[in-house]
Amino acid sequence: MQNRFKPTSRALAASAAILIAAGSAAACGGARAGDETAAAESCVDTSGDTIKVGALNSLSGTMAISETTVNDAIHLAVDEINAAGGVMDKQIELVDEDGASEPTVFAEKAEKLIREDCVASVFGGWTSASRKAMLPVFEDNDSLLYYPVQYEGLEASENIFYTGATTNQQIIPALDYLAETGVKSIYLVGSDYVFPRTANAIINAYAAAHDIEVLGEDYVQLGGVDFSTIVQQVNASGADAVFNTLNGDSNVAFFREYSNVGLTAEEMPVMSVSIAEEEVGGIGVENIEGQLAAWNYYQTVESDVNSTFVEAFKAAYGADRVTSDPMEAAYNSVYLWAATVEKAESFAVADIQANADGVSFESPEGTVVIDGDNHHVAKTARIGEIQSDGLLYTVWESEGPIEPDPFLEGYDWAADLTVTE
Amino acid sequence: MDMLVGQLLTGLSTGSILLLAALGLSLTYGQMGVINMAHGEFIMAGCYTAYVTQQVIGDAGVSLLIALPIGFLVGGLMGFILEALLIRRLYHRPLDTLLVTFGVGLILQQVARDSFGAQAVNVSVPEFLRGGVDILGTTLPKTRLFIMALAIVAVTAVTLVLRFTPAGRRIRAVVGNRDLAETAGISTRKVDAATFFIGSGLAGIAGVALTLIGSTSPTTGQSYLVDAFLVVVAGGMGRIKGAVIAAVALGTLQAVFETNSTASLAKVGVFIVIVVFLQLRPQGLFTLRTRSLA
Structure with a gap:
């Protein structure tokens, strides 16, 4: 075939590679294991009037469809807590990072939030692949992740609080x-x-x-x-x-x-x-x-707490928006973190872990209570x-x-x- | 027996979806040899054309019929612009074309996300296409019958255009031997542009039709792209006939494998068959015989 733009086999191989990479991007992605051995000294700054926390959601890529709504809910909770006086009299400063629907990016951004932004805790993640990729980062740096989505269970990390449902x-x-x-x-x-x-x-x-x-x-x-x-x-x-x-x-x-x-x-x-x-x-x-x-x-769900939540969400993001379970679980996670900090009177990871058991929040779905042993929360089905x-x-x-x-x-x-x- | 008929019918219906998605590609990739990774996004543009048309018109039946030609124009224009701005400058560099069109695809996805939201939108199925029809003990949804009919119409139209119109003759002449065609006074630039317009327009039509059975979201096109390339490669570059047979064969294979295992395993099976087939027959089902030297 005389064709001045005949595709070469190299181009075909490359196209196959790209197709496969694009196809599997959402499905898998190896965890980037933390390569640091010793837990780094925490650089969280608690001296000022503000305390930094991170939101790590996919704002681009296939998962953006779901995770941007979770990001909105996290912002709503932070704004509400700040308006009510903040956590331990400090205003919360939220640092947004984009996980880009890619587990390896989640691991990198988590590391960046912990080490460079020095956040006290991180809220986010959606796919199990993203959580599994971030887990070693949070464990190695001894930091905290609040994960807001229902998942397959069979996990309980000291450094993760699971605010969505387990099986x-x-x-x-x-x-x-x-x-x-x-x-x-x-x-x-x-x-x-x-x-x-x-x-x-x-x-x-x-x-x-x-x-x-x-x-x-x-x-x-x-x-x-x-x-x-x-x-x-x-x-x-x-x-x-x-x-x-x-x-x-x-x-x-x-x-x-x-x-x-x-x-x-x-x-x-x-x-x-x-x-x-x-x-x-x-x-x-x-x-x-x-x-x-x-x-x-x-x-x-019929409750005063929920009608307030739904109204506040619609007021912030538009009357045509809806609220859903993962959004609510993410919203709860910020409040649960704040309540634990208030109880522990400390932003330190060890203090939060020690004081988490029994911390509860009157959430839109009803009362949710943290289980200190497995770091999940008691929820109504x-x-x-x-x-x-x-x-x-x-x-x-x-x-x-x-x-x-x-x-x-x-x-x-x-x-x-x-x-x- | 019933089982077999059922699988054949399902295969036909799956095949016609593959074919519709791949038909445009068999022109741009098969005939022109341009690896256009944004083809999936042209399909997606067709999906959103159907959505917008339905928002404006309201009646699902009327808007579907109007959206088909509009989808052709939207897809075609996007392809025309892409060809004129980028691909034309990269004809000798297939690897660059591949990367550039992949990038364009990502940009188009983000544009869709910013204009229509990340969440999938709903395109209602017209009343007369709801429900199914019993054929030999198998229930086939009417939407799939519609897509089958549309695929047949589209293939016939493309074949007729290529065979009997002056423009079609010019396209075939350029595919057959570009230099000779140029010497004979055919403007290959114009022919390239026209071929790309038609190929991309067909992607737009496919997009409109596929809203009947699938989702309309920024990533919709991605789900059809790989299968579309497979159909064209297995069918043989440059032959519509090859694409038709390959699409139906792949659809039937998928259906048969799927009945006996799970859908994701069936996909693996189909890939294995294609790999083996291409080992035995690297040029695909049919090849274009030309008198050219290369």
């Missing part, structure tokens, strides 16, 4: 709810990465112990958008319900296909653990109305139904906050659970 505060209540409503068989659909794989291992163990049949388990690569075969298999399986651990854009394609082949919430309800108020708009309410979700917080206005409404909630149990030690059926990370 026994989200997935297990969701299964309890399904079992209560008479579901005898389920089909599992998830994105192919650590959270859905772990969640489904737990679900399989639960199902075996509770007489529920798992009719199928399917994984789609992150960002996958073709669900014709999967939805056909789900349809043919005749399961009582679907447990959905898909992430991001895949949900849009899944629910469109689901409603287009004529499946409805009455026939075969879908229980989702990654769809909150923010995502419903993109999927289209007509495709998802009546389906279920499991979280700890919805914008519609809620099952929500998506209604025509695009919001989720509680149809079931746990009796009071559930104690966090990240390693599922309190569940007999989970004893043999072998989860590979």
Whole structure:
């Protein structure tokens, strides 16, 4: 082929490399282990009228879609605390950093926040990959991270406070709810990465112990958008319900296909653990109305604290904005940190760790209490139904906050659970 | 038997989506040899065209039909500008073209994010395309049938244009032997620009149609880009016929693998098949025979 711009094999190889790099950027990324051996002397400056803290969220890249909302919530909490007089009479100075949806960047920026900006603590992270990448940085520098997103559990670092749900505060209540409503068989659909794989291992163990049949388990690569075969298999399986651990854009394609082949919430309800108020708009309410979700917080939770929170958020960022679970958990994390500092009368990491147990906050979702042993918080579990206005409404909630149990030690059926990370 | 028919139908439908996404690329990459990493973003531009049109018009059915030609123009114009400003200056440097268009793709994603927000937006499916149709025991969503029909129309149109119009003849002449075509008085610059316009416009149309089944977000284009390149490479550079067969074959393979394992494993299977196939037949399914010396 006589072609003056014929692509060379080198160019093809390079294009393949870029495609692969772009494709896997969101999914993986090695942790940049802290290469410093000795914990650095803390450089946090507590002498002035202000105290610096960091917000580390993806403001660009694929995860920006979710994490910018968390960043907004962190700013709201900081502004509110400052307006009320600050923490230990110091105004909080928030330093923003962009994790760029890239675990390695999260690790670098965390290091920068700790060492150069000398922040007292950091709020942020979303994907488990980003948390795992930051963990060694916070441990090596003996600093603190507040992580605001529900996750797969099986972790408890001295240097991380987990303010989102662990599995026994989200997935297990969701299964309890399904079992209560008479579901005898389920089909599992998830994105192919650590959270859905772990969640489904737990679900399989639960199902075996509770007489529920798992009719199928399917994984789609992150960002996958073709669900014709999967939805056909789900349809043919005749399961009582679907447990959905898909992430991001895949949900849009899944629910469109689901409603287009004529499946409805009455026939075969879908229980989702990654769809909150923010995502419903993109999927289209007509495709998802009546389906279920499991979280700890919805914008519609009825309490004075929540109406104040929602009003303040809309006043700050626009009346068309919605509040969601991860945002609320991030908002709580700032208040929990401030309360712990006040209790410890110190910004030092060791003092915060020593005084964290039992620190509570009257949050929009209800009372949340830090567990000093595993650094998670006790939270109320809620099952929500998506209604025509695009919001989720509680149809079931746990009796009071559930104690966090990240390693599922309190569940007999989970004893043999072998989860590979 | 039912199972087999079901898989074939699913394969056809998946294949037509692949084909629609890859058709424009088979012109710009297949015929012209330009590695355009921003092709996915042209698809995304088509998605947002459908969204904006629907916001303005309201009725989902009417706006879909109007958005198709507008999507063609939006995608085409973006491609035309990209070709005139950057690609034209880099025709001898494929590696640079690759990096530059990759950068342009990132810029376009950020532009979409800044103008429409990072969250996915909703494009409603028109009433007459809701629900499914039972064909031989398999339920196919009407949206997929629509995309199949659109893919057939688009392929037919491109084939007819290439074969029977003067412009199409010029494009084929330039692809066949650029120097000879130039000697014969064809302005290769204009032909390049026109080919790029049509190829990118087809990406825009694909984008409009894909809102029916997928999400509309700044990163939407990325999910189709890799598959589109695969279709063109496996089909053989420069042959629309190859792209059609490759798209349907890949779609069916994916469906068959997926029924017997999980979707992400099926993807691995498809990749392995393609790697083996390209080892045996590096030039793809079909090749363009030319009388040129190189």
